[in-house]
Amino acid sequence: MVxxxxxxxxxxxxxxxxxxxxxxxxxxxxxxIAFCDWARVFYQQQKQQGHDHHAAVRALAFKWIRxxxxxxxxxxxxxxTRYVAALRRxxxxxxxxxxxxxxxx
Numbered sequence: 001m002v003x004x005x006x007x008x009x010x011x012x013x014x015x016x017x018x019x020x021x022x023x024x025x026x027x028x029x030x031x032x033i034a035f036c037d038w039a040r041v042f043y044q045q046q047k048q049q050g051h052d053h054h055a056a057v058r059a060l061a062f063k064w065i066r067x068x069x070x071x072x073x074x075x076x077x078x079x080x081t082r083y084v085a086a087l088r089r090x091x092x093x094x095x096x097x098x099x100x101x102x103x104x105x
Contacts, residue, residue, distance in 0.1 A: 025061040025064060025065055026054075026057055026058065026061050028061065028064060029057050029058075029060040029061035029063075029064050030057045030060075032060070032064065033057075033060070036080065037084075037098055037101070038080075038083065038084055038087065038094055038095075038098055039060055039063075039064075041094050041097045041098050041101060042059075042060055042063065042094050043056050043057070043060055044097075045093065045094070045097065046059050046060070067083065084098065
């Protein structure tokens, strides 16, 4: 939540939430950087935009939450190749960067 008044701006951290779940997603996203190529690319993009480590991991955790919800809603297991294909279909900058990283040198 952001409060603005004139030239002053302050950002407040949401405290009324399930803290164990929030921490779980944060840790899941942090560990996924080492095992998932698109997650690593997304994290690196966040860092290049000037976000610190925890802000980048929180942004990645938000993506994982959306993916997990969609898998639950559709009743299908997560498939990394399916997700990357969807990124490519939609012209995501993550897919473009992922293709550049995996291109033969």
